[in-house]
Amino acid sequence: MTEVILILLVIFGTLSLQFKKLLNAVICLAIFSLLSSLLFYYLHAPDVAIAEAAVGAGVATVLFVVIISKTRKEEK
Amino acid sequence: MINVFLKWKIVRVILTSLYLVVGWILFTGNLAPFSIFLGFTFSFSVALFTYNIFIEEREVARRALLPRAYLLLIYLGVLIFKIYLASFKMVLTIITGDINPRVVHFRTGLRSEVARVILANSITLTPGTLTLSLDQDHLIVHWLNAKTTHSHYAGKLIKGSFEFWLKKIWI
Amino acid sequence: MKESEIVDMISRKLFPYILLFGLYLISYGHLSPGGGFQGGVVLASGVILICLSRGVSSAERVFPSRKLRIVEAEMFFLFLLMGAGGLLIGKYFLENFLPLGEAGEVPSGGFIFFLNIVIGLKVGAGIILICFYILKSKGE
Amino acid sequence: MRILIYVFLGLGMFFGLLGNLGVLRFPDIYTRLQASSKCGITSLLSILIASMLIKGITPMSGRILVITLFFLITSPVASHIIGKRAWEEGLIPWRRKKPGKKEN
Amino acid sequence: MDLNPLVLDIVIFALTGISVISMVRVIIGPTTEDRLIGLNLVVAQIVGIMVVVAVKFNRSIYLDVALVYAILGFVSILAIARYTGGKEVQK
Known part of the structure; x- marks a missing residue:
């Protein structure tokens, strides 16, 4: 179980660096933090999982999206 | 005239906190007296802030607030x-x-x-x-x-x- | 963009429940994987939901940013004061000076309960303020 | 009771798999949204009902009930938001080309 | 009711495999909306995994994480769909 999640983490980490359009990178980062939250949860650390889910997937995504909508959308 | 609005405000606060208490008991699943007291306190304080958003001023139909x-x-x-x-x-x-x-x-x-x-x-x-x-x-x-x-x-x-x-x- | 009726109604009915759930996470912090920081973030996410669906001005009418600034500063002061109380009564900074209850019940942690509430309100007020400033800014 | 639990767990995995196949197979965004909104929620609902049946009447199944109600309320709203965004952006729905059919 | 724990393990593995399939849509989706559909599906399946893991470990407090993730996934999808219109829809 944990091996599968670790492989997926590597895949999504590299994908979020690869995308040229910033919004897609933000979506990949949301899935990245979701998977790391699941990893913590499976390893019996639910408080870290709550903090990761709350900050990484909720508030950070909202802030990234709002800031991207107010600046340029493509990476140069 | 001001009296009617005040009454309506009080009714809204009480209804909101009752709805919230049901959610609290369903979620915690803890029937100890202190937990229920905590639930009433928190529901009332949340309802004081949010009654105007939960039930807007124009929603006065009785069925809209208490469905069957x-x-x-x-x-x-x-x-x-x-x-x-x-x-x-x-x-x-x-x-x-x-x-x-x-x-x-x-x-x-x-x-x-x-x-x-x-x-x-x-x-x-x-x-x-x-x-x-x-x-x-x-x-x-x-x-x-x-x-x-x-x-x-x-x-x-x-x-x-x-x-x-x-x-x-x-x- | 005009927001549709569905999103407006659902976020209106969901908002108090999310606040109550944040308060649950804060107040059960010593029994469950919650705690002050996580509960504060959940409180802030409820306000973000209202900001996204009905606009910042509607959320600012419920929680005025001037009062939020006062709450954030005073909660930090209160935290220091409670730590100093431990220093005065017992030996260490942040030492417990309230009676302990039975394990597994809500009032079992001494003053961890009040400490969690203070931290939760401070974190919630801080994140709400950050979101207000970013959502109101004009951009490039 | 045990058979019922197995049936619900099996239904959850079946719908999840086929919903994903539909999401991969359908031609445009609205039809993909249809597949995801139906089969996704049915798979989650079956798994939650099965875990409620495993636990019986305990505080734990009360919490699972809260999660179920939350998903029944918010999942259609999420798919509605995505569909509305695509509709306002002006994406044209895919339509089958058939010579005999009359256009409206 | 006590169940054979192997069954729940199989269910967890199967759900992980299903969510991998729906991550494919996130990777290859041509438009942003396709990626959002994938994100919505992945959130639902991961909440399912969390509930099944909590039932397997028999810990009631682990369910808090699932509910927190359900709330915040909804908020993030709402933010992405609302704040980033395409060409002419600009806030």
Whole structure:
């Protein structure tokens, strides 16, 4: 179980660096933090999982999206 | 005149905190007296801030605040049964790949806002239909297996018996 | 962009429940994987939901940013004061000076309960303020 | 009771798999949204009902009930938001080309 | 009711495999909306995994994480869909 999640983490980490359009990178980062939250949860650390889910997937995504909508959308 | 508004405000705060206490007890599952006391305190303090958003000033119909609970339960059962039916139909559609999508417009006769929103959500959950927009009483629906594009008949086919039940619950 | 009626209604009815759930996470912090920080973030996410669906001005009418600034500063002061109370009564900074209850019940942690509430309100007020400033800014 | 639990767990995995196949197979965004909104919620609902049946009447199944109600309320709203965004952006729905059919 | 724990393990693995399939849509989706559909599905399946893991470990407090993730996934999808219109829809 944990091996599968670790492989997926590597895949999504590299994908979020690869995308040229910033919004897609933000979506990949949301899935990245979701998977790391699941990893913590499976390893019996639910408080870290709550903090990761709350900050990484909720508030950070909202802030990234709002800031991207107010600046340029493509990476140069 | 000011007295009526004050009374209405007090009623709204009490109703909001009662709704919240039900959620608290259902979630904590802890019937110790201190926990219930904590639930009442927190619900009242949250209700003091948010009563104006939870129940707006113009929602004064009695049925809108206190729907008929037993009919609501029956409605939930019917809805879950229809969701399963819809999913089997969707699986058949996925396997055969036989689709004919159209976009249909129609109107609904419901007056209560909550009932309209629940009607739109139920339409999203039932076979092959997806609400794209809800503006006052005008719905735009994407239909996967369109049989007709006439507005009236399409509305009759899509809404089914939901509108009848919702009218009984909320009006 | 005009927001549709569905999103407006659902976020209106969901908002108090999310606040109550944040308060649950804060107050059960010593029994469950919650705690002050996580509960504060959930409180802030409820306000973000209202900001996204009805606009910043509607959320600012409920929680005025001037009062939020006062709350954030005072909660930090209160935290220091409670730590100093431990220093005065017992030996260490942040030492417990309230009676302990039975294990597994809510009032079992001494003053961890009050400490969690203070931290939760401070974190919630801080994140709400950050979101207000970013959502109101004009951009490029 | 045990058979019922197995049936619900099996239904959850069946619908999840086929819903994903539909999402991969359908031609445009609205039809994909149809597949995801039906089969996704049915798979989750079956798994939650099965875990409620495993636990019986305990505080734990009360919490699972809260999660179920939350998903029944918010999942259609999420698919409605995505559909509305695509509709306002002006994406044209896919339509089957059939010579005999009359265009409206 | 006590169940064979192997069954729950199989269910967890199967759900992980299903969510991998729906991550494919996130990777290859041509438009942003396709990626959002994938994100919505992944959130639902991961909440399912969390509930099944909590039932397997028999810990009631683990369910808090699932509910927190359900709330915040909804908020993030709402933010992405609302704040980033395409060409002419600009806030």
